[in-house]
Amino acid sequence: MDSGKEVEESSTAPILESKRTRSNGRGKSVDVGDAPPPAVVVTTKATPLRKGGMKKGIAILDFILRLSAIGSSLGAAALMGTNEQILPFFTQFLQFHAQWSDFPMFQFFVGANATAGGILVLSLPFSIVCIVRPHATGPRFLLVIIDLVIMALVVAAASAAAAVVYLAHNGSQDANWNAICQQFTDFCQGSSLAVISSFVAAVFLACLVVLSSVALKRS
Numbered sequence: 126m127d128s129g130k131e132v133e134e135s136s137t138a139p140i141l142e143s144k145r146t147r148s149n150g151r152g153k154s155v156d157v158g159d160a161p162p163p164a165v166v167v168t169t170k171a172t173p174l175r176k177g178g179m180k181k182g183i184a185i186l187d188f189i190l191r192l193s194a195i196g197s198s199l200g201a202a203a204l205m206g207t208n209e210q211i212l213p214f215f216t217q218f219l220q221f222h223a224q225w226s227d228f229p230m231f232q233f234f235v236g237a238n239a240t241a242g243g244i245l246v247l248s249l250p251f252s253i254v255c256i257v258r259p260h261a262t263g264p265r266f267l268l269v270i271i272d273l274v275i276m277a278l279v280v281a282a283a284s285a286a287a288a289v290v291y292l293a294h295n296g297s298q299d300a301n302w303n304a305i306c307q308q309f310t311d312f313c314q315g316s317s318l319a320v321i322s323s324f325v326a327a328v329f330l331a332c333l334v335v336l337s338s339v340a341l342k343r344s
Contacts (some may be wrong), residue, residue: 133234180259197326199242237282276330
């Protein structure tokens, strides 16, 4: 009886062992339970950087330059609009008085710079929208058009006023125009400062146009 049990156990042992092992094709058995873990695949695909940060920085710089252009244009209009001088000596029939309203070029200068400053103030909400939504192209395109028109207006006004200031300083022998800045020094100084401030506003506006164009190109 015992010999029969031993024969059965010895016959079933290779069967169980064969379930745990398998041939690797070279006559060697490999344990199935010790199979290697699945390989982990690591992807190195580059993700594109977001351009929102750069556009937001451009929008913030746009807002700062816009404020500077507002200060320069309104400052130029205020300097020229309050510019006048009365000489201390006068006769019974003649008083030496120089005022900005006596020159049509200066009138155009005051109106153009005041208009430019007002439009720039109205454009501030659109600049804020570009900061909040850097990828918005509609407000940015509108700002480009506004800045181009204002820049042309400011440059035209500043150039016309600069011609009058030049004649006031140097005169013109061919046209028999005498220089008046030797007598009206304060008036000429105020006019010169106003023209310089207007040209500074034109430079700020040119920078705004370039920034808006760069932002639109990256959209």
